[in-house]
Amino acid sequence: VVSxxxxxxxxxxLESS
Structure with a gap:
C-alpha cells in the first residue's frame, strides 16, 4: 500500500506552491 x-x-x- 502506498496511500x-x-x-x-x-x-x-501543494506546500511547494
Whole structure:
C-alpha cells in the first residue's frame, strides 16, 4: 500500500506552491 506515500507527495507538492 502506498496511500501514505502518495498523500505525502501530494502534500509536499501543494506546500511547494
Amino acid at each position: 501514505v506515500l502518495n498523500l505525502y507527495r501530494f502534500i509536499l507538492l
